[in-house]
Amino acid sequence: MKALRKFVIPILLGMFLLILAACGGDDGDTTTAATQPPAAATQPPTVYSFQFACINRTLNPCKLIMKLADTLRARTNGQLDIQISSFPELGLAGPDTLRLLQDGT
Numbered sequence: 865m866k867a868l869r870k871f872v873i874p875i876l877l878g879m880f881l882l883i884l885a886a887c888g889g890d891d892g893d894t895t896t897a898a899t900q901p902p903a904a905a906t907q908p909p910t911v912y913s914f915q916f917a918c919i920n921r922t923l924n925p926c927k928l929i930m931k932l933a934d935t936l937r938a939r940t941n942g943q944l945d946i947q948i949s950s951f952p953e954l955g956l957a958g959p960d961t962l963r964l965l966q967d968g969t
Contacts, residue, residue, distance in 0.1 A: 913945045919961065921950045 916933075918926030926948065933946035951961050 909941070909943050911943050911945060913947065915947045915949070917954065918948060918950045919965075920952070921948075926950065 916929055918929065920926065921930075929946070930948055933948060936944045936946060951957065951964070956964065
């Protein structure tokens with residue numbers, strides 16, 4: 865019985881993989897990219913905006929995020945925008961800051 869398993873299981877797995885490979889055909893588009901003219905850009909590029917809140921702008925993590933935001937904005941031609949604000953700018957101070965840090969927000 866064990867000898868039969870040694871041969872049957874690999875054969876079944878091989879057949880299963882062949883079936884999957886055969887069924888994974890192409891999408892039906894047989895033209896090549898070289899024969900098609902380039903499509904004209906009709907839509908403006910999408911801009912993604914993110915917001916990041918720092919405890920204080922003078923801390924190193926916030927300085928790092930500011931540098932990262934400038935670099936990402938430059939490398940994506942303005943398509944990725946990260947807006948940075950600090951807790952005091954948001955009107956949060958003292959006990960509110962401590963509560964937010966404890967909550968992990």
